Amino acid sequence: MLKIASWNVNSIKVRLPALLRWVSDAAPDVVLLQETKSLDEAFPRLEIEDCGYNLAVHGQKTYNGVAILSKRPLEDVSVGLDGDDDDRQARYIEAVTGGVRVASIYLPNGNPVASEKFPYKLAWMERLAAHAATLLEHEEAVVLGGDYNVMPADLDCYDPPAWRDDALCRTESRARFRTILHGGYVEAFRTLHPHRRAYTFWDYQAGRWQRGEGLRIDHLLLSPEAADRLEACEIDTDPRGREKASDHTPIWCTLRE
DNA sequence: ATGGTAGGAAGCCTA
Numbered sequence: 001m002l003k004i005a006s007w008n009v010n011s012i013k014v015r016l017p018a019l020l021r022w023v024s025d026a027a028p029d030v031v032l033l034q035e036t037k038s039l040d041e042a043f044p045r046l047e048i049e050d051c052g053y054n055l056a057v058h059g060q061k062t063y064n065g066v067a068i069l070s071k072r073p074l075e076d077v078s079v080g081l082d083g084d085d086d087d088r089q090a091r092y093i094e095a096v097t098g099g100v101r102v103a104s105i106y107l108p109n110g111n112p113v114a115s116e117k118f119p120y121k122l123a124w125m126e127r128l129a130a131h132a133a134t135l136l137e138h139e140e141a142v143v144l145g146g147d148y149n150v151m152p153a154d155l156d157c158y159d160p161p162a163w164r165d166d167a168l169c170r171t172e173s174r175a176r177f178r179t180i181l182h183g184g185y186v187e188a189f190r191t192l193h194p195h196r197r198a199y200t201f202w203d204y205q206a207g208r209w210q211r212g213e214g215l216r217i218d219h220l221l222l223s224p225e226a227a228d229r230l231e232a233c234e235i236d237t238d239p240r241g242r243e244k245a246s247d248h249t250p251i252w253c254t255l256r257e
Numbered sequence: 258a259t260g261g262t263a264g265g266a267a268g269c270c271t272a
Contacts, residue, residue, distance in 0.1 A: 010272085011264055035272085037265065062265055063272095109272060149272095203272085204262040247263075247272080 001231065002098050002255045004030040006145035006218055007239075008106070008201075008248035012036040012067070015246055016044050022239050023051055028252055029071050030097060032104035032145040036065030043067070058093040065090050066106050066146070072098040083127035091124070100226065100255065101135065105146030110167030118167050121149070125176035133183050135223065141255065142223035144185065147201075147248065149217055150177045152190065155197055156216035158208075168217060185221040188233035188253045198235050201248045209240055218251050229255040 005028040009015040012033065023031060031053070036043065038059045045055055052071055058079040059065035068074060077095040080087070094103040105128070110121030128144075135142050150173050154160040163169045181187060189198070199214025208214060222230060233253040240249040 014264070035264095062270085111272080206261050 001257055002030065002100060003028045003252055004032070004100070004102060004143050004145065004220065004255065005250050005252035006032040006034070006104070006147075006220060007250040008034040008147040008218060008246060010035045010037070010246040010248065012038050012043060012065070014244065016047060018239055018242065018244065018246070020047065020051060022236075022250060023053070023069075025238075026236060026250070026252065030100075030102055031069040032102060033067040033069065034065070034104060034106040034147045036067050037062060038065055054097075056093060056095050058090045060088070060090040063089070064106055066093045066104040068093055068095050068097070068102060068104050070095075070097040070102075076101075081124070081127045081131055083130065084123070087124075092128075100141045100143055102142075103144045103146070105144060105148065107147060107149045109149045110173065113165065113167050113170065118170075121167060122172055122176060125173070129176065129180045129183065132180050132185060132221070136184050139225060140223070141226035141229065143226055143253070143255075144221040145219070145251075147217060148177065148219045150174060150219075151215055151217055152177055152187065152219075155195075156199075158199070158213035158215070163215075168215065180221060184224055186224070186227040186230070188220040188222055188227075188230055189216075189235065189251065191227075192230070192233050200235055200251055202240060204247050209245075218248060220251060220253050222253075226255060229257075231256050
């Protein structure tokens with residue numbers, strides 16, 4: 001059994017104690033991190049390696065940043081997506097570990113929709129879809145996990161009318177998300193829990209956590225070879241309720257060996 | 258209610 005988790009930690013520096021506690025409690029084999037907000041040389045490698053994890057990091061100053069933690073060796077590490085040589089944002093890292101190809105994805109937020117950020121998001125999604133399709137040609141187990149900054153359906157939002165025109169809900173964003181699924185990927189949580197209302201993010205503002213008003217924007221997308229092995233997928237809300245919490249909480253799945 | 262909170266940077270930007 002392989003347990004693969006994804007968590008937008010919103011600063012690895014601030015969230016290190018929370019991360020170490022959670023990996024100790026949940027014992028994931030692989031953890032995909034987003035918004036580490038750390039240069040690679042400043043990443044707290046030793047503390048994480050002391051917990052038994054190998055590390056692959058792809059960061060930058062101030063913004064973005066992704067990483068892969070694994071109890072198994074990490075091989076074939078690569079960073080970035082093809083299709084835009086000018087894109088310097090650290091939002092994608094991929095590796096093979098435990099016989100599974102995994103990627104940690106921090107998809108652009110895209111707001112405000114009227115700015116250049118929205119077309120950047122949509123173009124980034126198209127680059128991701130193209131890469132995801134290429135990976136399927138190898139017919140191997142692939143898990144593309146991360147903060148997709150997309151609510152796939154109204155069930156994934158506490159107030160769909162209020163969010164309708166937001167970049168996380170817009171039909172253009174949802175259509176590109178579905179394109180990846182139509183290509184052959186399975187979204188683990190919704191596949192196992194078709195009608196369950198559950199969230200992975202609650203805004204710090206306006207007491208959204210206390211009000212139970214969240215969004216489901218963190219996802220695990222599985223290739224057919226991985227989906228055949230899918231056993232469970234859950235969202236662990238415990239970390240969101242603790243002191244100094246990230247605004248996101250971990251999602252994980254287990255694959256049969 | 259055009260605010261509210263958090264993080265990193267440096268005296269605003271991103272989410």
